[in-house]
Amino acid sequence: MSQLAANQLLSEENINPPTSAAARVSGMLLGLGTLGVAGTIVGSFVVGQSYAMASWHAMAMAALAITLGAMFWVMIFHLTMSGWSITLRRQFENLMKMMPIAIALVAPVLIIEIISGGVLFKWMNPAVTAGDPVFASKQPYLNIPFFVIRWMIFVTVWMFLSTRLWNLSTRQDITGDKWLSNKARFTSSWGMPLFALTTAFAAFDWLMSLDYHFFSTMWGVYYFAGGVFSSIATIIVMLFFIQRTGRLEGLVTNEHRHDLGKLLFGFTVFWSYIAFSQYFLIWYSNIPEETAFMVLREQHGWRYVTLTLMWGHFIVPFVILLFAGIKRNKTTLTILAVWMLLMHLVDLFWIVLPNIHVGELRTVNMSGLWVNVSAALGVFGIYFGLLARRVASGPLVPLKDPRMPESLHHRNYV
Amino acid sequence: MALSDYLPFLPASDSGYVTPEGESVFGIMAEFETTPQAYKACEHVRDAGYTKWDLHTPFPIHGIEDAMGMKSTILPRIAAIGAFAGVGIALVGQYWITAIDFPFVVQGKDYWAWQPLVPITFELGVLLCAFTSLFGMLALNGLPRWHHPLFKKDRFLDVSDDRFVICIEATDKNFDPAKTKALLEEAGGKHIDLVEA
Numbered sequence A: 001m002s003q004l005a006a007n008q009l010l011s012e013e014n015i016n017p018p019t020s021a022a023a024r025v026s027g028m029l030l031g032l033g034t035l036g037v038a039g040t041i042v043g044s045f046v047v048g049q050s051y052a053m054a055s056w057h058a059m060a061m062a063a064l065a066i067t068l069g070a071m072f073w074v075m076i077f078h079l080t081m082s083g084w085s086i087t088l089r090r091q092f093e094n095l096m097k098m099m100p101i102a103i104a105l106v107a108p109v110l111i112i113e114i115i116s117g118g119v120l121f122k123w124m125n126p127a128v129t130a131g132d133p134v135f136a137s138k139q140p141y142l143n144i145p146f147f148v149i150r151w152m153i154f155v156t157v158w159m160f161l162s163t164r165l166w167n168l169s170t171r172q173d174i175t176g177d178k179w180l181s182n183k184a185r186f187t188s189s190w191g192m193p194l195f196a197l198t199t200a201f202a203a204f205d206w207l208m209s210l211d212y213h214f215f216s217t218m219w220g221v222y223y224f225a226g227g228v229f230s231s232i233a234t235i236i237v238m239l240f241f242i243q244r245t246g247r248l249e250g251l252v253t254n255e256h257r258h259d260l261g262k263l264l265f266g267f268t269v270f271w272s273y274i275a276f277s278q279y280f281l282i283w284y285s286n287i288p289e290e291t292a293f294m295v296l297r298e299q300h301g302w303r304y305v306t307l308t309l310m311w312g313h314f315i316v317p318f319v320i321l322l323f324a325g326i327k328r329n330k331t332t333l334t335i336l337a338v339w340m341l342l343m344h345l346v347d348l349f350w351i352v353l354p355n356i357h358v359g360e361l362r363t364v365n366m367s368g369l370w371v372n373v374s375a376a377l378g379v380f381g382i383y384f385g386l387l388a389r390r391v392a393s394g395p396l397v398p399l400k401d402p403r404m405p406e407s408l409h410h411r412n413y414v
Numbered sequence B: 001m002a003l004s005d006y007l008p009f010l011p012a013s014d015s016g017y018v019t020p021e022g023e024s025v026f027g028i029m030a031e032f033e034t035t036p037q038a039y040k041a042c043e044h045v046r047d048a049g050y051t052k053w054d055l056h057t058p059f060p061i062h063g064i065e066d067a068m069g070m071k072s073t074i075l076p077r078i079a080a081i082g083a084f085a086g087v088g089i090a091l092v093g094q095y096w097i098t099a100i101d102f103p104f105v106v107q108g109k110d111y112w113a114w115q116p117l118v119p120i121t122f123e124l125g126v127l128l129c130a131f132t133s134l135f136g137m138l139a140l141n142g143l144p145r146w147h148h149p150l151f152k153k154d155r156f157l158d159v160s161d162d163r164f165v166i167c168i169e170a171t172d173k174n175f176d177p178a179k180t181k182a183l184l185e186e187a188g189g190k191h192i193d194l195v196e197a
Helices: A019-046 A049-079 A086-096 A099-116 A133-138 A144-175 A179-206 A219-244 A254-283 A288-296 A302-321 A329-355 A366-391 A406-409 B035-047 B075-101 B117-141 B154-160 B177-186
Strands: B025-030 B051-055 B163-171 B190-196
Touching: A019 A049, A019 A366, A049 A179, A049 A219, A049 A329, A049 A366, A049 B190, A086 A144, A086 A219, A086 A254, A086 A366, A086 A406, A099 A366, A179 A219, A219 A254, A219 A329, A219 B025, A219 B190, A254 A288, A254 A302, A254 B117, A302 A329, A329 A366, A366 B117, A406 B035, B025 B035, B025 B154, B025 B177, B035 B051, B035 B163, B035 B177, B051 B075, B075 B117, B075 B163, B154 B163, B163 B177, B177 B190
Parallel strands: none
Antiparallel strands: B025 B163, B025 B190, B051 B163
C-alpha cells in the first residue's frame, strides 16, 4: 500500500475531481435540460399530451436503463473480483449513484398516468378494458394498486443496492480496509438475482404494458441488454471528457479502452441476439396478440426506424468494432460510443412511440420530431448535468482498492 | 514448420546450414541461469535482427514478448475470413434452396423470407470461425508434432526445471555459425552448442 501511495499515476492532480470543468459542463447541460423540459411542455399543448408524455417516458426509461446497466457492471466487477476494471469502477459507481435521479425522471409520467387514468397505459382506463377477455386474464397483475406496490419494491431494491455498493466503495477510500471488497462481493451475490427480477418486471410494467395485449418473455432481457451496453457507451464518453481535463492519465489507458470496446461490441451483439430472438419467435408462431406489436413497427413509416435499428444498432457497429485498432483508439471508440447511445434512444422511441395514436394512425409523426428532441434534451440534459456534478464530487478512482495494482498493469497482449 | 515434420516419410527440407562434417544443423542453443539474464539476452538477440528463434523457460515471464520483439498474430484475420465465409455460404446456400431451386411453402411464410436464414447463418459463421481459429492456430504454431531437434540435447531438459534456453534456428536469414555463437556468448549464454536437425 505504501508503494502504491508513492505511485506517480495516483498523484493528486491526476485523480482529483475536475471541479471547475464539471461546473461549466454541468451548467451548460442543465441549461439545455431546462430548455428541453420547456420544449416538451410546449409540445404537449402543440402536438399532443400523449405524444409529449410518450417521448419523455421513452427517454426517462433510457436513462434508467443506463443507470441500471451501470449497477449491473459494478456488481459483476465485484462478483468476478475483476482487477482490470478498478481504475474505471468509480465512474460506473458515479453512474449507478444516479439512481434517485433516474427514478425521479421516470416518476412524473407514471404519476400523471395513475392520476389521469391512463393516456399511455390504456389498461389503467376501465372504460377501455371493459369486456376485454385478454385483459381479464391479466387483471390480477395489471391493476393500479399492485402496479404501485411493485413500483415501490423496485425503487427500494435499486436504492438499497446502489447506496450500499457506493458506501462500501467510498468507505474503502478512507479506511483502506480490504474486507470491504468482500462485503461488496457478498452484497452483489444476492443483489444480482434481485436486480435481474426487478429490472425485468420494471420493463414489463413500464414498457411492455404500454400495449397490454402484447407479451414477450424476452422483454426483460431486451431492456436489460439495452441498458448494459448503453452504460458501457456512457462510460466511454465520460472517460473521454474526464481525460480532456488532463486527469486519469496513465490510469485509464488504451488497454482499458480496448476492454470497454470489447464489452461494447459483445453487448451490441447480445442486444441484437435478444432482439432477433424475440422477433423471430413472434414472426414464426404468428399469434395475433404478439404479431400486432411487430406488424405495427413494419408499417406507417416505423419500418424505416426498424431498419435503422437493424443496421445502425447491429450490422454497422458490429463490423466496425471487429477491428482492434478502432477499440484501442480514444477518438474512434468515443465516436462509436456516442453513436450507440443515440441508437439506444432510437430503440426506446421505437418501443414507446408506436403505441400512441397520432390522428387516426399510429404513424411516424415527423412534425412531432422536435418534441422527441426536446424530451431527449430534457431528460439527458438533467441526467448528464447532474452526473457531471457527481463526477466532480470525489476522487476519480477507488483510491485504496486492494486490486488497484492489477488494474495499473493491465494489458491485453494483442 | 515444414510438411516433413508431420509426415516423417517425406524428405526433410533444407535446414539452412550443414557442418563441414556433413551434419545438417537445426540451430544454436545457449543456456542462461536467471530470468534477468535471459530477458537481457532476448533483447540482445532481438536487436541483432533475428526472427526465427525462441526462448524456452520453466515458467511464463511477464513482458517477455516485448523483449523478444514478438509481433501480434494474424490469427484474428484468418478467423474473420472463416466467419464471413460461413455467413456467405449459409446465406447464399439457403436462399438458393428455399427461394430458387426448390420453393416450398413452410408455415405460410414467403419463399424469400430472410428470417429463417438467420439462425443457420449465425451457426455456420460461428462454426467456420471456430474451425479456422483452431486449425489456423495449429498451422501457425506447428503443433502437434512428433519430435523436436532440441529434445536430443540432454542439457535442454533442464528448461523444465531451472534453466533458460535460447535457440536460434539455422533457417534464419542472419544465421552464421560463428557470428551467431559470438552473439550468444556476448549475451552471456553458457554451454553454447550446435543442435543437429
